[in-house]
Amino acid sequence: MLPVDEIRLNFNPASLLALNAVLGFLMFGIALDTRIGDFRRVARMPWAMSVGVAAQFIVLPAVTFVLTLLLNVGPSIALGMILVACCPPGNVSNILTHRAKGNVALSVSMTAISNALSIVIMPLNFAFWGSLQPKAAPLLRTIALDPLEMVGHIVVIIGIPFVLGMLVNHLFPTFTQRVKKPVGALSFLALIGFIVGAVAGNWRYFLDYVGLVLLAVALHDALAFGTGYLCARLTGLQDYDRRAVSIEVGIRNAGLGLVLIFSFFGGLGGMAVVAGVWGFWDIIAGLTLASWWGRRPAQRAEQARGTWA
Template sequence: MTDVDDIRIAFDEGSLTTLRIVLGLILLGVALDTRVADFRRAARRPWAILVAVVAQFLVLPAITFVLTLALDLRGSLALGLILVACCPPGNVSNILTHRAGGDVAMSVSMTAVGNVLAIFLMPVNVAFWGSMHPTGRELLREISLSPLAMLAEVLLVIGLPFVVGIYLAHRFPRFADRARRVVGPVAFLGLGAVILVGVANNWAIFTAYIGLVVVAVFLHDALALLLGYVIGRAARLPEGSVKASTFEVGIRNAGLGLLLVFSFFGGLGGMALVAAWWGIWDIVAGLVVAAVWRRRSGVSPRTDEVAARA
């Protein structure tokens, strides 16, 4: 069997454009559900936001780096986990926090701040941790990754839709509220379709190598969720904020990672497999955790917190 580091997965320019549009719509959906008041709320609770930011952008990439060394992963698989760890959260974290009976308002604030910071921190984090990895650094040298070029791509996919969405939410709140109910689900269905088409077009590669990433992704996802929980507890956040922290750190926008794999890493096989499987397993694991949390606490999702943001 060919080394996974030598595999390149085909993804034509039309598919890449579709993926950019879909991810832009996902971030637009996040922004349409964000209000300027969310940033004010975050400023009033800086400790909780700081905890989530440190966990996402400092601790999680570091833990991921150690995990790749402990598992002795091939370069492309290691870079895939590092890339996903550096991705921002998505609004799936808000949905899961809601289902778990957590602090939805805090979750939305964390997501908003996290996505803004990710525009600048993600390219730096990927370049730094990737260049530190003993096998990943060789692949990065071959690819000649440019953090500035990645910054431009992230600005296009995250920054622009986010600014447009927040403007619409602020200027036309009723329209934004109706639009987000359509944009979010349609965008996620579109992302699922793009991934399924990509898997179908590369089925032989997927079935041959997916076994290499299942254990790594399972452990990585579990560590990410656990980190969000532990750091929230250690910071003595309220129970609802601990739930928000758990999902903000544990849920990553792997779809964005997949786009970057094809835009900057030439469809590197291990990276693409990690990002694709992470995006699927992440949601499954998150739903399980939310269901267990909700059953143990014996409460329904906090609709009062949702109403408070309306």
């Protein structure tokens, strides 16, 4: 069995083009559920929003970097973990926040802001932490990643569909109300289908190497949810907000990670296996956490005034 850093998973150009289209459609669906008011709402809860964004773009990548050192994982696995940590959340986080009886308005606003910021921050974040990882840095140099080229790619598959979706929402609100739920559900199912297809098309590799990454992915995912919750708790956010921040930080868009892995890294083994396993594990873990929280009423501002609890 070849080392995981030496294998390349197969994903033909036509399938990759289709995956890019599906991801763009997913972002369009997220934007259909995003209003200008979601950005204005940030002004009414600047502290909670700042905590959530900092937890996603600063704390989680740093925690992930430390985890790759502690687990002593291989170079491509380390890069996969860092890339997933740098990805923005998807709209499934809004659904899970609602199920968890958390602050859905905060969740929706964080998803919108995070996806907008990730267009620039994500590739720079990945390049920064990847270059610091002692095992992964030499591999990253051989790939000769150009962060600006990745920015351009992300603009096409995230930025443009996101702007178009918001424009449709603003100009045709009645039409948007009718189609946003079907579009969101269809795009999410299509993305899951492509993740399943990527795994199925490389099933032998996943069977051979899943044991190498499963523990790392499980720990990483638990730390992502825990990072969001701890950041929210330490900064004094109420339980209602903590649930939203925890889920927003814990849910990462592994589909975007797979697109970038096949587009820029040639389907590099450890990276692709990490993103593929994360795509399933993350939803299962998020649904479990949201269901557990959903059975416990969240403490709101009027209940928690003057306390941290």
